[in-house]
Amino acid sequence: MSLPHGEVRTDVREAERLRALVADARRGDADASGQLLGNVHRLAHRYARARLGTYPSAAQLSDDVAQEVCIAVLSALPRYEERGVPFEAYVYRIASRKVADAQRAHARGPVTADHVASPVFDGEVDGPEHHVVARDEAARAWSMLESLTPRQREVLVLRVAVGLSTQETADALGMSVVAVRVTQMRGLRELRRHWTEQHR
Numbered sequence: 001m002s003l004p005h006g007e008v009r010t011d012v013r014e015a016e017r018l019r020a021l022v023a024d025a026r027r028g029d030a031d032a033s034g035q036l037l038g039n040v041h042r043l044a045h046r047y048a049r050a051r052l053g054t055y056p057s058a059a060q061l062s063d064d065v066a067q068e069v070c071i072a073v074l075s076a077l078p079r080y081e082e083r084g085v086p087f088e089a090y091v092y093r094i095a096s097r098k099v100a101d102a103q104r105a106h107a108r109g110p111v112t113a114d115h116v117a118s119p120v121f122d123g124e125v126d127g128p129e130h131h132v133v134a135r136d137e138a139a140r141a142w143s144m145l146e147s148l149t150p151r152q153r154e155v156l157v158l159r160v161a162v163g164l165s166t167q168e169t170a171d172a173l174g175m176s177v178v179a180v181r182v183t184q185m186r187g188l189r190e191l192r193r194h195w196t197e198q199h200r
Contacts, residue, residue, distance in 0.1 A: 021036040037073070046163075047095045048069075048095060073090075088171075096154070144194045151183055154173060159180075166180050
């Protein structure tokens with residue numbers, strides 16, 4: 001069912017399934033805990049990859065962040081209370097902190113040759129020309145994202161790269177739905193302006 005502004009309604013059954021997994025995992029059900037952590041890892045990895053895509057060894061760094069999120073969620077699960085906020089928002093808040101930690105650690109430490117991005121390790125099999133063009137395009141896209149305010153960047157990552165609904169994004173960031181829509185609109189307008197300037 002379509003909602004205003006072309007937004008698609010979140011699958012209610014999936015939200016209920018996740019809620020049930022959380023409840024079962026909190027009661028000590030090992031199978032539910034495993035399924036829940038699989039969902040958490042998928043959500044956290046997708047979010048981390050969207051936020052850390054330009055970092056050297058982004059795939060490995062994203063996987064490390066996702067693992068840290070899983071550990072944090074598992075250790076905090078006994079204290080988790082829904083309080084009207086979806087579990088996914090709880091996961092994204094933790095993931096946001098872990099991504100920030102990874103970014104700070106990366107900024108502090110030197111990059112060794114082991115961390116240099118490589119098409120062999122990133123799964124690319126195209127020729128060097130394709131690799132150079134893809135890296136150049138990615139660098140331009142990330143530089144455009146860096147021109148946004150941190151809030152605009154976070155909203156666009158959650159809405160576009162991660163695929164959250166407006167309501168889920170609002171819950172994850174502690175904003176109103178209207179504020180998310182306005183921030184998204186302003187961020188997209190700013191990206192459009194930068195893109196137009198680059199392609200004149």
